[in-house]
Amino acid sequence: MSERAAPFYCPYCGDEDLRPSEQGHGAWECAACNRAFQLKFLGLLSRGVRQEEHGGAEI
Ligand SMILES: [Zn+2]
Numbered sequence: 001m002s003e004r005a006a007p008f009y010c011p012y013c014g015d016e017d018l019r020p021s022e023q024g025h026g027a028w029e030c031a032a033c034n035r036a037f038q039l040k041f042l043g044l045l046s047r048g049v050r051q052e053e054h055g056g057a058e059i
Contacts, residue, residue: 005026005039005041006018007028010030010032010035011037012030012035013032013033015030015031015032017031018031019031021036023036023038024038026039026040027039
């Protein structure tokens with residue numbers, strides 16, 4: 001998993017004109033709505049990664 005998460009769209013206006021902010025790590029600025037926001041990785045969910053159920057034949 002990459003340490004740096006880059007958003008593709010502004011969570012507020014949906015625009016794609018995002019640029020890294022100098023506010024700090026994970027901070028982004030939206031040029032369309034002039035908002036600054038920060039992405040933060042909170043950790044893995046306690047329920048874990050859901051296993052995909054495969055319809056393959058059992059041995
Ligand atoms: Zn925006």
